[in-house]
Amino acid sequence: MSGHSQIEVRVGEIETVARDIKRFRLEPASGTTLPLFSAGSHVRVTMTDGAKSFCNPYSLMGSPTEGASYQISVLKTAMSRGGSHFMHDTLKLDSRLKISHPVNLFPVDQRGRKHILIAGGIGITPFISMAEQLSCAGRPFELHYVIRDRGRGAYASDLTAKYGPRVRIYCRSDDEQLPLSRLLDNQPLGTHLYVCGPASMIEGVLASARAEGWPNENLHTEHFLAPPVGEPFKVRLEKSSLSVNVGERQSILEAVEAAGVDAPYLCRGGACGQCETNVLSADGEIVHNDHYLTSEDRRLGKKIMICISRFKGNGLVVDL
């Protein structure tokens, strides 16, 4: 069940902040303020382009206590289903969008005595509000930001100007590297580490941290996935007595919704678990694209995250 309330906003400002990255300021279309949020929150932005509808999650970058507007940054990606292209190429000042209330799947651990934030590329966005929240609360933190080159390093100079030595930039084109083993070594008890960026970077950081003995409770990440494209396939919804066709550029969740069936969801990015659906039978292979199910779950093949995962084969029957 969705039943999610939406807030109507207008685009108040658009700025190109780096190569392929635009910043959007969203203001309430009516009423005066937007809900306050906790750092690390994101909103799901729904945009309609003629017959096509996109619904993508974007981290909120602004100050969590500023209710007048939200700010998001969007990286234009070549391999997308069109959402980021739409935002870059079609949105103008005063364009209208609908957004969800803020949802936080990447919060700061309030007990943390020190917070290490590691960002790669567009992964910087949640850390902008985190750094603000931590700084205002007087909590010790370090922000380590890996950028491909100076032209793509959005907000690097702003962050350095604002937070001084607490921010370190590593520019790959200048052969600078994130000093990961130094960062992981000898941190005081109660240090929490947060990483956001490309999947390979996240995997690398977490694997190294675990190998160094960091407990899982002290490691935090968020990685939204765009539903990957793939061969079309059929899904039978047993409870609804319906079969739906899932198109090449469509997720199971989107196909189910298009058929008028209300299925639970939240992040729509493979991260939160809310869309977990029971598999009643599968004549083929479930392609698990999420970050939620355990390897045991995947082995048993009785669950599928319908916002992001796909299927190869003849017969997938789910409990919807």
Place this chain on the structure above:
Amino acid sequence: MTLKFKAETFRNDFSFANSPEAILRFPFPFHEDKYMYSVNVEPHVSGPPGSVTEFAFDVDEHYVAEMQDRAIVLKEDPLRCQALPHMMLAQWDLLELIMTSLARDYPAHFALAREGDSWHWINRPMGIDHSFIFGDIAKLPCGPIEYATRQCQGDFCLLDQRDGNLWMDAGMVTTQADWSLDFDLGMNFVEWHGPVPLAHELGMFDRALKFLLNLQQGRPVRRLNWTMTVHPRLDTSPENYHKWGKDRAALSLENVGDDLHLRVELQALWRLPRSNAIVFSIRCYLIKLRELVTVPKWGRRLHRVLKTLALELVEYKGLVRYHEVAVAWLSEYDDGAPTSAGCGPE
């Protein structure tokens, strides 16, 4: 609506009683003639005018007396209100939620004027007129959760969300049905529900936790819970068990109608904005059997619910010593006629 606040007690002489209006708006929790637990959450949206769910927090004729009783409990036992150090942001979130709700919903009794962080709060029934800086504890006489919940009926728990679980890291608990904040402080959702029979096997807590982890801002939920209490005693805490425990053995057909109370908890949960914590409010309503049976449907239904209640629930809810006499007394009010579906009095 002008409320007339009653002068009454929830201890010693137990002068508490419900007016006829209060009886009719009582949150009777049984929609059918039997009872088993369920997750039973629904959106906490505005209910019918005059009902206990009309507003975010219900202020009724017992408000002033309940707040006085809370003050007595806290004076004797300050550990009924505790907050772990990392919950300060959540405390301010809760203070904001309580003050903005009360001022919005009961403008005759409460007022809140805000200019940036300079807040001016007026609570007329309690004679409070206080200016402070939101976010600055130096300007409050006590911590934010204590300050706000000393002025709002019901218990409140602040749950920190982390590690895929909810942790009871702060609370004000003075009107509880036999559980201890001091004991549970720092436990997680599954741990603090440990003692509840049957529900774990039914998978209820796993489902409830998953649901609550995804609770969203702007979409609070509520549910009802119930038990029974001898005398209209709000403070049935483990800490004071030596005071109330033995009351359960003192019921007979002669006094059960006046002394035994149905105790219903209206529970609500909100996602808080700045801290991402969840606040769990537990608002307690009491009604003696003799008041309850003035609503014929409720008399019939409560008899049937108690008569058929599973033994594990009779035990867990602490009803064992008087279950039989309560059923016997209520049987006089059950003529076997059919009862309508739903919880309402008609």
